[in-house]
Amino acid sequence: MSELVPNQADTFRCPWCLGFEKYIRYHDEEWGVPVYTDRKHFEFLVLESAQAGLSWATILKKREGYARVFHDFDYQKVAGFSQKDIESCMVNPAIVRNRLKIEAAVTNARKLIELQLNYGTFTDYIWGFVDGKPIQNEWKDLSMVPAANQLSNQIARDLKQKGFKFLGSTIVYSHLQATGIVNDHLVQCFRHQEVKRMTR
Template sequence: MSPYQINQSEKFRCPWCLGFEEYIKYHDEEWGVPVYSDKVHFEFLVLESAQAGLSWSTILKKREGYRNAFAQFDYKQVADFPDSMVQELMQDSGIIRNKMKIEAAINNARRFMEIQANVGSFTSYIWDFVGGKPIHSNIKSIGEAPATTPESDNLAKDLKSKGFKFLGSTTIYAHMQATGLVNDHLQQCFRHQEVKRMIK
């Protein structure tokens, strides 16, 4: 039997992840884990931006396609993509073929590197918006989770001022949840306490 079987009585999980095994694995191993790697932050910025207007499960199923299309999420290579690459990626069925989102990913790679040049790392830049440590919520149902917060508003506004695209406050809050700036696992979820103990 798979270790990611859907059985809430044995191991309670946030209900949003119960659609398919890959989704459960993502919830159990990645979602909410504090990220201190610039490359991983860039990966999630690309994926979260692509999600706009879609479900995360849709993007998760195309994650490998994005990895292949965007140079294994090497932001330096993506920043050097020529204009012709946009049309090439528009033919790639492994990703969401939305021209504005593809252009945003390339643009954001360039802006990402500008932050690195000015601050030293994107990681230190983004963690400053939560005071350098994760915010642990105590929500008991999915409906209690906010779509945005003052922190995501401030971060999205700052990113926009730096030229980032397709990264509004809702998208940025999803990024914060995914990369552990915020621990939004439900209080009764087995991962809530596990993630809470992950302090750098």
């Protein structure tokens, strides 16, 4: 399908997304779009922490399974998970059956609710690190895009101090990219300018 090949100015996509349709749709419709709801932030936190040691493609294929298991990423419900619920997750092939990652999702749901008491919303908390303004990068090649940076280091340290789990600097940077806090679409990608125009 020629329209999926990044060889023309109006159809060029960040090369990492090429491979299968779901990946391309994620790139075209979601990646880099600013997120302003705590539920959507929680969804990405769950998925990104689950990705550790795996490919994002693997997690995308299990995304619908995660939505079912984690009540469409309702962090209030996930925060109430019992040990029995966790054991149920451990035998569910719809998600990555890693105990530490599953327990981290439950812990992070609880910590997100605690954080809301001090910051109002997780959205206000994390966007506060950039004063509410997305960072617009101008990368021309994938080799230029960092896996982590000073900002993700700072946020990861702060989240760890607040008790969040499985959210190191690399995972946090992925979160910043996914939720539009950082625009890391390559400059020649058709989504770069589209995302750049998306402001609150």
